[in-house]
Amino acid sequence: MQVHDLLTDAVEASRTLQAVSGETTATILENVAQTLLENTPLILEANAKDLAAMSPDDPKFDRLKLTPERIAGIAADMRSVASLPYPVGNVLSNELRPNGMSVRKVSVPFGVIGIIYEARPNVTCDVFALCLRSGNACVLKGGSDAYYSNMALVTIIRWILAKYWVNPAVCTLLPADRASATALLNASGLVDLIIPRGSSELISFVRSNSKIPVIETGAGICHTYFDKGADRDKGRAIIHNAKTRRVSVCNALDCLLVHRERLEDLPYICADLAESQVVIYADNAAYEALEGHYPSSLLQHALPESYGTEFLDYKMSLRTVADINEAIAHISRYGSRHSECIISESLDMIRLFEQAIDAACVYANVSTAFTDGAQFGMGSEIGISTQKLHARGPMSLNELVTYKYIIEGSGQVRPS
């Protein structure tokens, strides 16, 4: 079947989804979750075929690998999405105009959402759950590495959809080749929104080639500023957590900015980082402050490229600033507008930082590791937007709907 035909079917299916109640979408997700659990052996068998084609040394191997525990996690996440409030049909505003017509703004699904991602089978289920629960059809273009795993998961999903008389094309898996991706990115008029999930190369490819609106997710170059009036214990804990909780995630700390009057606190603040074997690329002043207190094997001089780098590793840059304005200027220049933090006990400095920093998430005395849909109380997330159009930061059900205006009257016409 041609990709164009698959997309046309998905559009058709998305329209029939309008007539499916929020309650039914929840029931379907509960049922899919249960069926995934019951078919764990079948899913693992398909996954084993994919794994057999990949070297265990490949960094993608662990992401691709499914286990009974991971399948249980996928099912639990799906149930959690089922329990979230249904975001469709909310009246966002309702105004009676002077001429007697009412103008009602109501949340509605996008229609068809395309996702392009790499070898992570859990994304298949996460995306399907969030899209169905927000009334959208999803078109999935997964990585060829996960072909058999995705086929098994989508087969189970579509089986349950059919059982509830929902057109299975609301969950459409495209062939895992480059041609599908190209066809998807060009499907203007059929697909309403594209969300890429994966490496920065993938996201850049999508941004450059899509004729459809894209929500960019991903890259986070995150800073924490240790202010003149900072509490050093809070700082030590936050900085260590933001850097080392999981180094491979987008909200991890990349650059610590320290007020020059607090340089003498650096050995104390960085003690936990040393224990976690974090390499620090420090400017001269910070290097001098740490020298003799931080393992010399882990302490290096910062190079120009140490700033504005997303390390995704046990590495961090460190720069001394004269004041909060210099910290703000540094972040404006090098940040990716993802998650930025100030550590300070001064309410004035906190307010200034919160106002001046242009980022999806601005933290005061909290670790940037919290930039996550579940941590924000959204239940689950489809990604973290790093753009400003439509949605910013963690995106969940409310970010997967748009709206329409419904205007009702009794024959009103507009005077010239």
Place this chain on the structure above:
Amino acid sequence: MQVHDLLTDAVEASRTLQAVSGETTATILENVAQTLLENTPLILEANAKDLAAMSPDDPKFDRLKLTPERIAGIAADMRSVASLPYPVGNVLSNELRPNGMSVRKVSVPFGVIGIIYEARPNVTCDVFALCLRSGNACVLKGGSDAYYSNMALVTIIRWILAKYWVNPAVCTLLPADRASATALLNASGLVDLIIPRGSSELISFVRSNSKIPVIETGAGICHTYFDKGADRDKGRAIIHNAKTRRVSVCNALDCLLVHRERLEDLPYICADLAESQVVIYADNAAYEALEGHYPSSLLQHALPESYGTEFLDYKMSLRTVADINEAIAHISRYGSRHSECIISESLDMIRLFEQAIDAACVYANVSTAFTDGAQFGMGSEIGISTQKLHARGPMSLNELVTYKYIIEGSGQVRPS
């Protein structure tokens, strides 16, 4: 000065705008409006230079032409924007998480908004007013036809900005050449949003060439469906108003769909259209129903291309449908998701239509001519979005802001 430098200045200026109060933006707009009025002769002189270079037969001539009345209209619109609520700093949600951190979602300006438009000097002032009132800097790429007019208007604007100690680069006029447009569309990281205003060629050029998120405005292929249970007087008035109030606008009626059991009402419904010299392209059944009742010089047989066409003229297509489902299917296939209307006294049919039609504005017994920011109570509009991402339908101040999350705590870290 290079375009890149102008854009960098605009970014810098947009940051300083954070410290300008909503009250000050209103005062500035009031003052600009007054100064425009006082300098009417100077503006008309500049406009005359532009007009001298254009043939009065050019359809753009009338749009380009300024008069004392039009300048008064521009000033009045600017005052009306000044009086709208300031959309920045609204707390959209505020949640205290179980770990004691608060997550506050706050509306913030985009930063720098780029507008690409054609020979309409009033757009220069409208866009500046809406952008300033929403805390954004605007970068204007106007048509070369309006060069002197735009220069005069922007000079006045910047003069008043400077008077209030606001960096004049918050209103930046780019050179009116193609190279500027290209530089603007590639200014990823400097410009946050692009809104094209003008012909479908212009919009298509922007969509294909922008590396920056775009909000599409424009094309409206609008339908009105006259249902089996429609009131013929309401229908006659609404159809005539939607078609003829202003044929050159995007919300004008392009195609009338009529239930086959109401064909005999067509002569009555279309009587006013005949008076307004509207050419009708009718399918066979409708043609037969109108023949002898509608001027034969204005009645033609529909061709396949009669459907899905935005006429922008005293022309309209007309198709007979078997039922509401056929009407919905026709609109889904041919509409541009702008404004669609049902005329019916049946609440069931109205509800079905409202739910099934995927469009920015869905009308029941009201003319589509109301798709307009001012008519919806938004005060003014920067355009009518025909996409689903971020904003749909008329866009005003609330659609020119994004948001950020501000997370405050007392040292919270995230457990692994």
